[in-house]
Amino acid sequence: MTFMKDDRLLEILSAYGASPLNWPEKERSDAEALLAAKPDRFADAVREAGALDIELSTLPNVDLPGGLIESLIASAPIREDAFQTNSHKSSGWRLPVIGSGFATACFSLGIAMGYALPAQADRNFESSEVALAYALFDNDFSSFLDETDS
Amino acid sequence: MTGTCFIAAGQGLCLPEKQHPLSRMSIDREADQIKRAAGGDPAAIRAIIVGNTAQLNALAYRMLRSHDDAEEVVQETFLRAWKALPRWKPNARLSTWLHRVALNLCYDRLRKRREHVMADPPDMVDETPGPQGQLERRQNIERVQLAIAQLPERQQVALSLCALEGYTNKMAAEILDISVEAVESLLSRGRRQLRQILIEQAGDLT
Numbered sequence: 001m002t003f004m005k006d007d008r009l010l011e012i013l014s015a016y017g018a019s020p021l022n023w024p025e026k027e028r029s030d031a032e033a034l035l036a037a038k039p040d041r042f043a044d045a046v047r048e049a050g051a052l053d054i055e056l057s058t059l060p061n062v063d064l065p066g067g068l069i070e071s072l073i074a075s076a077p078i079r080e081d082a083f084q085t086n087s088h089k090s091s092g093w094r095l096p097v098i099g100s101g102f103a104t105a106c107f108s109l110g111i112a113m114g115y116a117l118p119a120q121a122d123r124n125f126e127s128s129e130v131a132l133a134y135a136l137f138d139n140d141f142s143s144f145l146d147e148t149d150s
Numbered sequence: 151m152t153g154t155c156f157i158a159a160g161q162g163l164c165l166p167e168k169q170h171p172l173s174r175m176s177i178d179r180e181a182d183q184i185k186r187a188a189g190g191d192p193a194a195i196r197a198i199i200v201g202n203t204a205q206l207n208a209l210a211y212r213m214l215r216s217h218d219d220a221e222e223v224v225q226e227t228f229l230r231a232w233k234a235l236p237r238w239k240p241n242a243r244l245s246t247w248l249h250r251v252a253l254n255l256c257y258d259r260l261r262k263r264r265e266h267v268m269a270d271p272p273d274m275v276d277e278t279p280g281p282q283g284q285l286e287r288r289q290n291i292e293r294v295q296l297a298i299a300q301l302p303e304r305q306q307v308a309l310s311l312c313a314l315e316g317y318t319n320k321m322a323a324e325i326l327d328i329s330v331e332a333v334e335s336l337l338s339r340g341r342r343q344l345r346q347i348l349i350e351q352a353g354d355l356t
Binding site for chain 1: 204225295341
């Protein structure tokens with residue numbers, strides 16, 4: 001038993017085509033029931049709508065251009081410190097902040113040592129002390145030491 | 151493949167089921183995502199881009215029939231979105247708004263094309279020679295694309311959204327900012343006119 005009128009099913013076929021998948025969800029079951037009850041009544045309309053559906057189905061899906069998403073992300077106004085002000089933190093974005101904190105600590109340590117070391121040690125002692133200090137942070141700062149020794 | 155199949159004109163046809171951003175996310179969750187994106191949160195920005203780009207690109211390509219133009223429209227759409235997000239009011243879904251912006255940009259480009267003689271026509275289909283069947287398929291695609299291009303813009307949009315990209319009539323109504331009944335009318339008139347154009351070209355439909 002369906003409450004849909006014939007004219008409404010004809011309108012649906014005319015607007016949405018012959019595939020029930022494309023019919024309005026709320027009316028789909030009624031429309032399918034009416035079509036099943038009177039196949040001859042709607043045969044021409046189904047054939048006509050289906051022929052156009054087949055024409056439209058020849059159009060391929062539109063592929064997403066390679067690199068577009070990356071390009072969009074690169075041009076987006078991303079804030080490196082955004083994770084500090086929201087609840088959805090991404091570990092990948094902590095690195096620059098940790099790195100800058102570490103650099104600040106190293107800089108402060110270097111200033112402090114610059115004052116302290118010349119008064120109590122020779123040049124070799126100075127180099128080894130600085131090397132030890134940097135080694136504590138598990139980083140290779142040999143290029144800075146090379147400059148100091150030259 | 152998920153989707154549905156039917157028999158028409160003696161041929162079986164299966165249509166894939168498509169998912170769209172408009173139907174996926176709750177309004178609350180989207181509002182939170184927009185707020186975070188407006189603050190520059192990379193995860194939220196990425197989610198908005200990944201969740202909408204394919205649909206926007208497909209719609210722009212259907213309207214403009216040029217991959218380059220479609221890509222530029224998508225980029226411009228997101229640039230406008232980033233400017234607008236800090237002032238965003240949740241009156242509409244972000245996806246709906248993005249689609250509207252993209253559509254307006256498409257309309258602008260179509261208008262400019264009509265006003266100026268184009269030095270470079272849109273890239274309709276790849277003209278690389280190939281086997282006979284492939285060539286016929288390309289010609290068929292071009293024939294249908296050209297027929298759709300002859301429809302009024304609003305009918306093109308409605309057909310692209312509902313018949314080609316699998317949007318529901320409600321989603322199309324939101325994007326076009328019209329009633330569902332008006333979308334249905336556009337679809338009906340669009341299909342009727344398209345059928346007429348194709349019949350005039352080929353003498354009959356498949």
